[in-house]
Amino acid sequence: MSYAVETENLTKAFNGFIAVNGVSIRVRRGSIFGLLGPNGAGKSTFLRMICTLLRPTAGRAIVEGHDVVREPNEVRKAIGVVQEKLLLYPVLTAQENLELFGRLYGVPESEMRHKVRELLEEVKLWGFRDKPVGTFSSGMRQRLNIVRALMHDPRLVILDEPTNALDPQSVRWVRDYVKKLKERGLTVIVTTHDMHEAEELSEDLAIMDRGHVLEVGPVQELKSKYNAHTVEDVFLKLTGRELRDELSGRISAKGWR
Amino acid sequence: MMASGISHTLLIAKKDLTEFYRVKPRLVTMIVFPIVLMLLFGYMFPSSGAVNHVPIAVVVQDQSPQGMQLADRFVYLAQSSGLLDVTTTDSVSWAQQQLVLNNVYAIVIFHQGIGTQLSSGGGTVEVILDQLNPTLDSAVKGEIEQIFSQMDAPASPSALNVVFQGLIPGTTGSFEFLAPGVIAMTAIIGGLSGLAMTFSRERELGTLDGLLMAPISRLSIIFGKGLAQIVRGAVSSVIVFVISVLLFDVKVYGNPLLMILVLFEGILAFTGMGMLATSFVSDQESAQLIMLMIQFPMIFLSGALFPLLQLPWWLRMISYILPLTYVVSAFRAEMVLNAPFSAIAPEVYGLAIFTVVVFALAVPMFQRAVTK
Numbered sequence: 102m103s104y105a106v107e108t109e110n111l112t113k114a115f116n117g118f119i120a121v122n123g124v125s126i127r128v129r130r131g132s133i134f135g136l137l138g139p140n141g142a143g144k145s146t147f148l149r150m151i152c153t154l155l156r157p158t159a160g161r162a163i164v165e166g167h168d169v170v171r172e173p174n175e176v177r178k179a180i181g182v183v184q185e186k187l188l189l190y191p192v193l194t195a196q197e198n199l200e201l202f203g204r205l206y207g208v209p210e211s212e213m214r215h216k217v218r219e220l221l222e223e224v225k226l227w228g229f230r231d232k233p234v235g236t237f238s239s240g241m242r243q244r245l246n247i248v249r250a251l252m253h254d255p256r257l258v259i260l261d262e263p264t265n266a267l268d269p270q271s272v273r274w275v276r277d278y279v280k281k282l283k284e285r286g287l288t289v290i291v292t293t294h295d296m297h298e299a300e301e302l303s304e305d306l307a308i309m310d311r312g313h314v315l316e317v318g319p320v321q322e323l324k325s326k327y328n329a330h331t332v333e334d335v336f337l338k339l340t341g342r343e344l345r346d347e348l349s350g351r352i353s354a355k356g357w358r
Numbered sequence: 359m360m361a362s363g364i365s366h367t368l369l370i371a372k373k374d375l376t377e378f379y380r381v382k383p384r385l386v387t388m389i390v391f392p393i394v395l396m397l398l399f400g401y402m403f404p405s406s407g408a409v410n411h412v413p414i415a416v417v418v419q420d421q422s423p424q425g426m427q428l429a430d431r432f433v434y435l436a437q438s439s440g441l442l443d444v445t446t447t448d449s450v451s452w453a454q455q456q457l458v459l460n461n462v463y464a465i466v467i468f469h470q471g472i473g474t475q476l477s478s479g480g481g482t483v484e485v486i487l488d489q490l491n492p493t494l495d496s497a498v499k500g501e502i503e504q505i506f507s508q509m510d511a512p513a514s515p516s517a518l519n520v521v522f523q524g525l526i527p528g529t530t531g532s533f534e535f536l537a538p539g540v541i542a543m544t545a546i547i548g549g550l551s552g553l554a555m556t557f558s559r560e561r562e563l564g565t566l567d568g569l570l571m572a573p574i575s576r577l578s579i580i581f582g583k584g585l586a587q588i589v590r591g592a593v594s595s596v597i598v599f600v601i602s603v604l605l606f607d608v609k610v611y612g613n614p615l616l617m618i619l620v621l622f623e624g625i626l627a628f629t630g631m632g633m634l635a636t637s638f639v640s641d642q643e644s645a646q647l648i649m650l651m652i653q654f655p656m657i658f659l660s661g662a663l664f665p666l667l668q669l670p671w672w673l674r675m676i677s678y679i680l681p682l683t684y685v686v687s688a689f690r691a692e693m694v695l696n697a698p699f700s701a702i703a704p705e706v707y708g709l710a711i712f713t714v715v716v717f718a719l720a721v722p723m724f725q726r727a728v729t730k
Binding site for chain 2: 152153154174175177178180182184185186187188189190191202205206207249
């Protein structure tokens, strides 16, 4: 079986704080893989290593057959990333944003116009192509943010909390769109705090806490193993019900310093 | 109603001050900035006697006993004045080069044959002023006139004809001194603050991640952003330049290519400095404050707005390690005094070395800052 992502003992430490500790997982090609965990579990740091934004302290990660440290540009070409923060320039128009990223990813100029139109029509933003993104509603921005990540036809799409702070209509649209991506044969990794969303979308799940992977496997197997009705039950059985007051290390992981 | 309004006002003020206190760069700026400001303005507008030991060159071409005696008497009186520091030479061209480089502010020339002329009842001493700063010129001119009026031997004051002139034709004004400094500053400061601001803004927005995840070289990102700042700096300096020429009648005497070279070097050097500073800060406000802390003293200490001679020696030492000082001095020498390349070569080469060193430090530090 081929894997879109394979990690072995992947570890990241920031000044002695271990945000990700020896994570080994495999993500099947063409599947939707849910990555769950409480705040500070290390999900975002893990994803930033996969995306080549952070250099692992130890271990290794192979994404679409390429090592994230040795072949970062090959990894970057293979993945499309939708972060919690929008990777869009508010003063540029929707079309300009897509063209900018298309050019950065080497989309041929002959295909650019067609590609931009196709994606904007798909997310019902073609009529707004000349409007600055700063004037868009949060739902419109997120739709554009998602197709921005698809400009270069990636094989793996990584979505970090893609439905955070969206209205129910936009949430539904995003979930349906993620399913469409799978139908097209893409691999999707999605993080979310919404357990219903995780259950609806994911075929395989990894549950992380305090930098470790506590459990990984197909959703149904995990529910059977823990005698649980829902993913939320599995999650709470593994991570406990107590509130998390410890410092998460999130700033150092997601921020710059 | 009013009490609760005051209470809420105090509450918000306390919250803002607490936020301010927690971010150390902001706190340091708050304390250091007023100190720096007072020091700089204090020396920019000196109360009295702040200008002294102004270096001048005395060219003695007449080696006859009368000629030597005349020059020695002048040097003695000049040194005793406290206002002037004299360097003697027999080369007019060397002295003129020093004037162009701002190493001396006036040249007093005792031409060949002045001794003989004096014996026959008259003689002319030529004084060349640098003309770039009317205040300084006036002080130096007044002092030289006074010295000649005190001369009793071997020539009486009435026997000497002292001719004052400048290196460039016509009368120059204050803005002639200011314009090159302002142009250089405008071009350069943009590079320093603009780059830091654009990086910190993209960090906060999150869009920098989008660039960093693209399959392109990190250097492309760094240099692309640097290039944008260079263009901005160039446009700003052209605007200031055109305004200076059209509205304030500033004349350009120098070689345009050399002027562009100096400005370009300055913009590059400061873009590198901006990049270096950006590696240490993460948010926009801190970036702004740090840049302000670097820029503001540099503007005053570079000699762009007033002569470095007005500064005490310890502040002058600081000004000599600031790259803007060399950009301003070379640009001014070229623009107003039409300095040959050889005269500004030390500045041009020095800036080139500085730029290379800054980029050699800034690029890896910046790359490390973005991929920890």
